[in-house]
Amino acid sequence: MIRKSSSQARRPARERLLAAADELFYEEGVNLVGIDRVIERAGVAKASLYDCFGSKEELIRSYLQQRHEARQIRVRERLAVCVTPKEKILAIFDSMAESAARADFRGCAFARASAEARPGSSVKAMCDESRAWLLGLFADLARQAGARAPDRVAQQLRLLYDGALVSAHVDHSNSAVANARAMAELVLDQAIR
Amino acid sequence: MIRKSSSQARRPARERLLAAADELFYEEGVNLVGIDRVIERAGVAKASLYDCFGSKEELIRSYLQQRHEARQIRVRERLAVCVTPKEKILAIFDSMAESAARADFRGCAFARASAEARPGSSVKAMCDESRAWLLGLFADLARQAGARAPDRVAQQLRLLYDGALVSAHVDHSNSAVANARAMAELVLDQAIR
DNA sequence: CGGTAAGCAGACAGATCGGTCTGTTGCATC
């Protein structure tokens, strides 16, 4: 119903807004990027943004949810080609290494958005959801691997994940994720014996 | 020269501004707190703020520098009562555990400010300086401990430090730092053999 | 063909922000 008459089909406003938000919010931070910048990049009228999302906060929330779902898919695809639980756990770090190697890598989108959000914001909830999912995934895999205290191991693995994201971001070193992966292996072997 | 005539001596404007900035900036984030809030909390005229610091950015930078120096002192005092290098390394995590247990703990002030700062900001430089100091400290101690690849070990220790700060902050769990400390010990023992 | 709905352009409002400026007060030193 939105298609342009011309041959090239135009994606609906909502998609273009989310794409523009993803680029700008992740690159510069949600508070430094104004609504006007987003609609200009998306090629969309301001009224359309407020028809689709209702507020900037909801746009930010949707942007984070999109990131969360994209990461879920990315990780699940990687896990599908692994056999042992230990391989799967290490594959999660490999997936992060791939993300961190990109030129547009700017650290954890959730942590950054959370640092800028107001206390009672829905952004925090989205951030928590993303972290809870990762923790559950680590715990499941640790259990499958036969680790002794799977919940504790999962917390340690996520701590390594968080630390690697920070290190890889601020001193754009590609060795950070490798260090985290090595420690993850150490922790795992220790827990399995 | 600033002292009030009355018996109670009043601290100079600069000190009160830094104290107010420390509370507000760390609690709510540097971008969400306006100049007006800071001067109101400090009980200081706006003109005095600009006489002392010249800009909000410089106030933020000074606030971070103050935090950095306070942490240096805190850590050095802890190290002074340790004997072995390994004890000293673990004491750094104990110091963090102490900070993280405080009710007003809000994670790493540098990481949060850095997430909100504009790209070319002097805030980033302050953040880098703080991280470089910690890395150098870890490296020195790892070397003294006789670790095989002290620089690599130092990076791993700082990664654990970063991850612990994130974990302790967002899911205010006091077990995060303990987990990091345990992993630090594991990494150290592995590097020393 | 006419109705519906999505999207467009852009002016506008209200609030807030960082920063400047003017003028005044209180204290210490000379």
Add this chain to the structure above:
DNA sequence: GATGCAACAGACCGATCTGTCTGCTTACCG
């Protein structure tokens, strides 16, 4: 007592931000 200095109060400015509103165009569908 005069001078200098630090701090005071607060009006003011221009920019920017989110969000609203009006009116117009276009595409689809019954």
